[in-house]
Amino acid sequence: MGAEPTISLRNVNKQFGDVHAVRDLSLDVHKGSLIGFLGPNGAGKSTTIRMVMSIIYPDKGTINVLGDSALAAKDRIGYLPEERGLYRKMRVGEYLHYIGKLKGMPRSNAISAAKYWLDRMELPKVDRKRCEELSKGMQQKVQFIASILHEPDLLILDEPFSGLDPVNAELLNEVIRDLNAQGRTIIFSTHVLHQAEQLCDSILLIDRGEKILDDTMEGIRQTFDPRTIEVEPTIGHELPVAIEGVAHRSNQGEHGIELHLEEARDPQDVMRRIMASCPVRSIRLRRPTLDEIFVMLVRDRMHETHADLVPGEVDS
Amino acid sequence: MKKIPIVAWREFKHTALTKAFIIGSIIVPILIIPLLIVLPALFSQDVEPLKGTVVLIGPDVLDAAEELAAADRTNSGQKALEQTLEQLPEGTVDPVSKHMASSMMGSDTELDLVFQRGAHDELEDMKEQVRSHELTAVVVLQDGILQPNPEVESNRFKVFVRPGLSARHLEIIDDLISDAVVETRVVATGMKYEELRTMMRSPRSDTMRLQEGGGEAVEYEWAKRLIPMAFMFLVWIATFSSGNYLLTSTIEEKSNKVMEVLLSAVSPFQLMAGKILGQAFVSLVTLVMYGGLGLAALFALSQADLVPISMIIWLLLFFGMAYFMIASIMASVGSAVSDLHDAQSLIGPAMMILILPLILWMPISEAPNGMLAMVTSWIPPLIPFIMILRVTASGDPVPLWQIFGTLIVGYGAVIAMVWFCSRIFRVGVLMQGKPPSPLQMIKWIRYK
Numbered sequence: 001m002g003a004e005p006t007i008s009l010r011n012v013n014k015q016f017g018d019v020h021a022v023r024d025l026s027l028d029v030h031k032g033s034l035i036g037f038l039g040p041n042g043a044g045k046s047t048t049i050r051m052v053m054s055i056i057y058p059d060k061g062t063i064n065v066l067g068d069s070a071l072a073a074k075d076r077i078g079y080l081p082e083e084r085g086l087y088r089k090m091r092v093g094e095y096l097h098y099i100g101k102l103k104g105m106p107r108s109n110a111i112s113a114a115k116y117w118l119d120r121m122e123l124p125k126v127d128r129k130r131c132e133e134l135s136k137g138m139q140q141k142v143q144f145i146a147s148i149l150h151e152p153d154l155l156i157l158d159e160p161f162s163g164l165d166p167v168n169a170e171l172l173n174e175v176i177r178d179l180n181a182q183g184r185t186i187i188f189s190t191h192v193l194h195q196a197e198q199l200c201d202s203i204l205l206i207d208r209g210e211k212i213l214d215d216t217m218e219g220i221r222q223t224f225d226p227r228t229i230e231v232e233p234t235i236g237h238e239l240p241v242a243i244e245g246v247a248h249r250s251n252q253g254e255h256g257i258e259l260h261l262e263e264a265r266d267p268q269d270v271m272r273r274i275m276a277s278c279p280v281r282s283i284r285l286r287r288p289t290l291d292e293i294f295v296m297l298v299r300d301r302m303h304e305t306h307a308d309l310v311p312g313e314v315d316s
Numbered sequence: 317m318k319k320i321p322i323v324a325w326r327e328f329k330h331t332a333l334t335k336a337f338i339i340g341s342i343i344v345p346i347l348i349i350p351l352l353i354v355l356p357a358l359f360s361q362d363v364e365p366l367k368g369t370v371v372l373i374g375p376d377v378l379d380a381a382e383e384l385a386a387a388d389r390t391n392s393g394q395k396a397l398e399q400t401l402e403q404l405p406e407g408t409v410d411p412v413s414k415h416m417a418s419s420m421m422g423s424d425t426e427l428d429l430v431f432q433r434g435a436h437d438e439l440e441d442m443k444e445q446v447r448s449h450e451l452t453a454v455v456v457l458q459d460g461i462l463q464p465n466p467e468v469e470s471n472r473f474k475v476f477v478r479p480g481l482s483a484r485h486l487e488i489i490d491d492l493i494s495d496a497v498v499e500t501r502v503v504a505t506g507m508k509y510e511e512l513r514t515m516m517r518s519p520r521s522d523t524m525r526l527q528e529g530g531g532e533a534v535e536y537e538w539a540k541r542l543i544p545m546a547f548m549f550l551v552w553i554a555t556f557s558s559g560n561y562l563l564t565s566t567i568e569e570k571s572n573k574v575m576e577v578l579l580s581a582v583s584p585f586q587l588m589a590g591k592i593l594g595q596a597f598v599s600l601v602t603l604v605m606y607g608g609l610g611l612a613a614l615f616a617l618s619q620a621d622l623v624p625i626s627m628i629i630w631l632l633l634f635f636g637m638a639y640f641m642i643a644s645i646m647a648s649v650g651s652a653v654s655d656l657h658d659a660q661s662l663i664g665p666a667m668m669i670l671i672l673p674l675i676l677w678m679p680i681s682e683a684p685n686g687m688l689a690m691v692t693s694w695i696p697p698l699i700p701f702i703m704i705l706r707v708t709a710s711g712d713p714v715p716l717w718q719i720f721g722t723l724i725v726g727y728g729a730v731i732a733m734v735w736f737c738s739r740i741f742r743v744g745v746l747m748q749g750k751p752p753s754p755l756q757m758i759k760w761i762r763y764k
Binding site for chain 2: 050053054055056071074075077079081083084085086087088089090098099101102103143146147
C-alpha cells in the first residue's frame, strides 16, 4: 500500500447553489483494491464519481487519478453510470466500437475486444442487432462491456447488478472478480449492501458529502463489535421472557431468535446465562452486517443533526 | 482533440446516411421538380365547362356579349399566351419555361352561354330562377353605363349568381360583360373594336444582359428578384434543418441516458464540438444539394452568369457563420432539456429574431444599401441572413468594407456564442427534471 494511490482526493468541495454536495472529502483508493463506495441517497456519491471522471470539477481541493489529472486519465478509466443509456437505433457492435474508439482504442482492437466480451458475457450474435431490440438485462450487459472494453486500470461501477437475474448477476460477479484479480482497481457503488459485503475488500461510506467510514472489511468487523446473539432452543423449550443483558429480541430469524445486547454488556456472559436458563440446539454471536453498520452510522448522524437543530426534542 | 472527429463522424453518419434523411432531404426535392412541371398540366384537364343562360337587364349589350362569347375571347388567356410565346424569336425561351408558363396560366374553359334580355320588374323572379339553377346569372347594368364618359356611379353592373358558382366561372362572366360594355361603347362612336384592340396592344421589350466575359443573355427580371431570396432561403433551410437535427440528437442522448457514458470518454466541449462539426457537414450536404439544383436550373436557362463565383464565396462564408450561430444555440438548448416540447419554449424567443430576415427579404433586396439593410447587417444573429440578401441583390454593390466588417463582427460573435453555449452545454447535459429558464441558463455560464 506504499505505492501512489490510484485515486487521491484532498479536501475536495463541490457546491451546487446552496447545496453542499461534497464537503472537505479526502480519500485514497489503492491500486488493485475493490472498494465499496456507499452512502444514502443524496450523499454525494454520484458527484464524487463525476469529479473523479472529470465530468464536473471541484470548487476546492485536488483530485489525482492514476498519477495524473482526472482529465488526462479519462481513457484509463471505465465507467458504468447508474443511469444506463444506449443509442436505441445503433447496432450493438457499432456502439461498442464507437465507445472503444472514444476511449482511444484503434478500430481493429475495439472490434476484436467487443467480439471477445460479447462472447464472454454470453451475448453471442447480438452485434448486428439494434440496441432497442435487446432485453433490459442484455442492454445492461452491453453497457458493462462498454465500460471495460478498453481494459481500464480503474473501473467505476454504479449499481452494476440492478436489473440482472441471479444467473447474470453471478456471471457479472465472476467477471468483476477476474478483473480485480488482474490488478485493476474497482470502485463499486451500490445500495445493495450485502453485495458490497461479499465482493469488496474495503468500504468507503459517505453521508451528506462527508466521509464517515473508510476501512477494510476486516477493520470494520473488528471496529464494530458483535452485538447480536442468535439462539435456537431445543424443541419443546422456550427462552425466558427476560434475560439479563438483552435489550430486546427480534422475530425468529434464519438461525433462530435474535437477541440484541445492551450497551457495554459482555456477549460471553450473556451467552452463558442463556445456556444456563434453557437447553439450546445452537447459539452463536453474530457480527453486524454492513446493512446494520450503515443504518447505525447514518442514523447516528441524523440524530446528531436533529440534536443540533432541536436539542430539547432528542429524548422524546 | 482526436476524439472530436470520431463524434462528428457518428453524428454525420447517423443523420445523413439514414433512410429518413436520404428520402426526406434528397429524393423528395428531386421528385418535386418534375412534379412542379407535371402537376399544372394535370390540373388543367379538370376545369368544369361553363354552360347556361345569362339574363341582361338595363342598357343593351346583348349583341356584343353574344359575339364575345361566340368568339370565346374572354377565356383565351392561355391561347393568347401561347400565341405570344410562339411569336418570340427562336431560342429566347427554353421549352421547360414555355410549358410551365403555359400550364400555369390555367386552361381553356369550355363556354356555351346563351344571353337573353330581361326587364327590371322581372328581377325578383329571375333571382329565384338563378337559385333554382334555371339561370346561370342575372346581370343588371346601370343606366348610364354606355355613355362615352360615364360617371363613376353609372359605370357599374351587378351580377347575381348562385352560391356554388366557381370563382373561375364568375371571373369569365365578369370579364365577358365588362368587355361587352366597352365594345358597345366603342362601336357606338363608329370605330371598329377589333382594330382598336390591335392598336392598343403594348409593344414587348426584349432585354438582353451583356455578360461580363462577352456574349449576351436574355434578362429575366424575376430571376434577379428571386436570387437573393433563394440564397437566403438556402442558408436558412440548410442551417435550421441541421440545427434541428442537432437539437433532437442532443435531447435523445440526454433522454436515453447515454450522455454520461459519452462524458466519461470525452469532455463536454469535445462532445459539443464533435456534434456541431458533424451536423455542419450534414448542413453542407443540404446546401450543396439544393444550391446545386438551383445552379443547374440556371445553367439550363443559360442564366448561370447571374451567380458569379464571388457570390458563391460569400454564400459559403455567411453560411458558415449562420450555421455555427444556430448550431451553438440548438446544442445548448438541447443539452438543457429532456424533451422536444421543453426545447420549443426555449427556442421560441430566438426564432422570433431569426424569422426577421424572412420578413425583411423584399425591402432589403430592393434596397441592399438602404438604412434598414445597413443597420440590420450589424446585429449578430441577423448578420449572415441579411448580408447574403445584400450581396446577392442586384443594384449597387455592397461596399467591401461592410462585407469584411460584418464577417469580422459575425465570426467574432460566433466565437463568443460557441464559448457561452459550451458553458451552458457542460452544465445542461447533467441536469435532469424541470427545464431551466433562460435566466438559469445564463447563470450556468458562470458555474465552475
